[in-house]
Amino acid sequence: MNTLECIKTRHSTRKFKADxxxxxxxxxxLDSGRR
Known part of the structure; x- marks a missing residue:
């Protein structure tokens, strides 16, 4: 698999909680990010 093919087929999978x-x-x- 070459680099371009890797970039085109890349994806992320995340699990989210219902909470x-x-x-x-x-x-x-947000306040922490502003500092």
């Missing part, structure tokens, strides 16, 4: 994220946690993450 909701609290608004407070979202704000903490």
């Amino acid at each position: 909701q994220v609290s608004r407070e946690l979202i704000n903490q993450v």
Whole structure:
């Protein structure tokens, strides 16, 4: 498999939980990213 073929066929698979994220946690993450 060559590099171009790898790039074209690449994909990501993620598992997500059904649990909701609290608004407070979202704000903490966003605030941390702003610093």
